[in-house]
Amino acid sequence: MIATALTELLRIRVPVVQGGMQWVGKPSLVAAVSNAGGLGILTALTQPTPEQLRVAVRETRAATDKPFGVNITLLPTINPPDYQGYARAAVEEGVRIFETAGNNPSKLIEYLKSNGCIVIHKCTTIRHAKSAERMGVDVLSIDGFECAGHPGEEDIGGLVLLARAAQELRIPYVASGGIADGRGLAAALALGAAGVNMGTRFMCTVESPIHPNIKDTIVKATEQDTIHIFRTLKNTARVFKNSVSMEVVALERRAGGAQFSELRDLVSGARGKLVYENGDPDYGIWSAGVVLGLIKDIPTCEELVKRIEKDAEDTIAEMSKRVRPMAKL
Template sequence: MFKTRITEMFDIKYPVIQGGMQRVSTAELVSAVANAGALGFLSALTQPTPEALAEEIKRTQSMTNQPFGVNLTILPTLTPPPYEEYARVIVESGVKIVETAGRSPEPFMSMFNAAGVKVIHKCTSVRHAKKAEQVGCAAVTIDGFEAAGHPGEDDVPSMVLVPRAVDELDIPVIACGGFSDGRSLVAALALGAEAVSMGTRFLGTQESPVHGNLKKKLVEASELDTQLIFRKFRNTARVFKNTISLEVAGIERKEGAEFSDVAELVAGKRGAIVLETGDMEQGIWWAGISAGLIYDIPTVDQLVSRMMQDAENIITSRLAAVVR
């Protein structure tokens, strides 16, 4: 029933995507998503080297015969990872779908195009989405202000940003930010999107490789339990609200505050401790507003099946009853 340009382009059963998440999108989660009929993305930079990424791709391929992709997040840093080597590993592994984020994937498009790799670029604004279309991306993911991670500086929610992108683009649009169930899938399709991308909801599944304390926090959370940080530094990030994120936000409010004042608090190694040990106050961890809609920790297959059944029921029963 749910056939869109995204399901046809990537040969998947359902218009549901699991976005790449640092330290979370590993073979266990991604293969489960693929086997459930959705599209999952490994996180390339979770792997310490391009060689390690090649092994993780092989592990995933041994666990599913369904399509999956790799996320390559391209960020400006003083000591950048060997992005080109990671990209080459993706191509040589036979993976045909890449999700890029951060900077434009333009420098890698010729390599990906030559190998028949289709690129989805994550954007937080219509202007960036139009640029992604211009450089040859097959689709874009639009992150509304509700999303975890870096939702941009424009503060436009998905309800407006998604249809704005649909109006401006010819390539398919994937909705991200606040989507977590069958209701939000139907809403995204009504807005013109051709799939939804979820991070926080897949974080709260049995196959997600994070500590049970984190999953418990997601179930207990309301829509008020995320915190915006880095606003002062024009690099806004949405994370779960805990003592560390509140401390970071407080430091930012001080006159003359610089990123160096919070750098140790937000270090990736501290976030890794949260995910691995369940010490929820050790560092920051990413979560979107959709955490307020997580009421259980199902398997990935249960989550996807429930979403699709609920979406179908909404369209065929509830909405059909409204239109008379």
């Protein structure tokens, strides 16, 4: 067993977190990850209302007696969701582990900590991580440039970002972006992380609620099959490279750029949701990390987590054999 500060804090067997993913972090996947020994995370905003999040929490608890969490991501939007309502519903249902992300999380973090919750906050820069540390979060998720979704605007890869985290942070952190196997877990541990956060890899499992055709698309894809959109709008997102995302980029690159109003219909969340439901990978925008290049199968969550655990242990043991200290004179 690989025991770290993360496994001890969350009371999980393997230091692997399934990150919150819109339309994907549903009870079937969350319970499967937690039952496998990792930490499954429900995505609050996948549910239309806080009351429906209550239902999802109850469904998850009926399927696992292991720890699981809830993700609440603060989105830049004109009409923000009822974040406090989602948080309150989850807390009242007994959830005590939360993954937070997005801008200005202080009020949300204050509420969660006042209710005795463990908070994992996602950051793409060390300065934001240090700010969250001051807010009192328990664990930081350090997202490198390789990650799906929003990697920030500074384009720092995980290798440097995680090493910087080891230099600067006082609390445990997990590595996110570009990780799909035990070798990645071992590398993250070597860089000072207490575990890993995986999104795209868990999308491609038996229990993932997305359409089988999208899972097959992930298996066939390579690390070259993602693209950044919204770069010109300073809200960069890494998504699957398809006809829609290519059209968005083309509009952004034209003379004079593009306003969000011109892109809204192409990038709507409703279209992205239908990708997962109907199985057409070209229908809308959907998140995917460069870790696509490492995904070659569709295992159960139990098979995947066990494989990661064993391969990480084997990699660590192999390193101790392969790297031999020189004899001192």
